[in-house]
Amino acid sequence: MSNKNPIGLFDSGVGGTSIWKEVHTLLPNESTLYLADSKNAPYGQKSQEEIIELSKKNTEFLLNQNCKMIIVACNTATTNAIKTLRETYDIPFIGIEPAIKPAALQSKNNCIGILATKGTLNSELFHQNVALYSDVKIVEQIGYGLVQLIESGNMYSEEMTQLLHDYLNPMIEQNIDYLVLGCTHYPYLIPQIKKILPSHIKIIDSGEAVARQTKHILEVNNLFNTSHKKAENIFYINSEPEVMQELIGPNYKVNYKDF
Incomplete structure (x- = not known):
């Protein structure tokens, strides 16, 4: 080699x-x-x-x-x-892997959100990682449709805005202070996500x-x-x-x- x-x-x-x-x-x-x-x-x-x-x-x-x-x-x-x-x-x-560790260790509210695909959230490896932080509430959300919109060039569409509101608002209501992006497509959505999240919620990707x-x-x-x-x-x-x-x-x- x-x-x-x-x-x-x-x-x-x-x-x-x-x-x-x-x-x-x-x-x-x-x-x-x-x-x-x-x-x-x-x-x-x-x-x-x-x-x-x-x-x-x-x-x-x-x-x-x-x-x-x-x-x-x-x-x-x-x-x-x-x-x-x-x-x-x-x-x-x-x-x-989703950056659960830094979010869980730094969370002041002991409550973090994870936006990821169904395949990641349902995997054995993900569940093993979550189990390490049993004292932290982890709010999981599958990002249905987000990857398809990015892949099709519709990243800034009204549909994307609506989906992000649908996925993020329940996390905000549950008082998360960190949002972990568990899909490599999602960092491209950070500018739009920041418009929805309160400024105190930090975003982490890998x-x-x-x-x-x-x-x-x-x-x-x-x-x-x-x-x-x-x-x-x-x-x-x-x-x-x-x-x-x-x-x-x-x-x-x-x-x-x-x-």
Whole structure:
């Protein structure tokens, strides 16, 4: 495995680009290869068996591109499939889990909210993490429809505004003081969420923590890119590329690839 090889990332769609941005900011010398399985989004409504099969397919695509490590930039895929991926493939994997710990430890009201997909909230790994904080009230909310609206380019639609009000207002009424975003698509909604939440409620997502963990795993495995060749950042998507292009900006090209 060459240190010059890229870091692979995959998600059910464009949401994991929020993770990619944090990784790229912290590790600008590392090449990356991002895979968006938008054709099969959202993963959150699928069975665990389907999520595992899709995650294996994505992993094998990235391995065929010589990725040196893989970030599962999807909460649903992490909570349902990462154990199987680690048992199946001999490569470092980094997963994304809802940031329950910092929210639970810092909450003054002992009440936090979690907005996530059905697949994440129903997973065994999520329930194990929640059980560690039995003294904290955790208000769970499935974000039905949010991923689909982001993937279809309707992030700022009236429907999105209405859904966010429907999901967040009951949490506000229950006196949460932290909101955990448990899906990598949701950080793109932070500007809209802030308009709804009272200013004292803090929003937490996993992006920075994942970037720091990626740096740590590169260090432990002696995988830092030490060459002086300019880093490359390549993006693949198997559905409409326009939405991803808008999210990552004009400096990077999104490649359509049917897989």
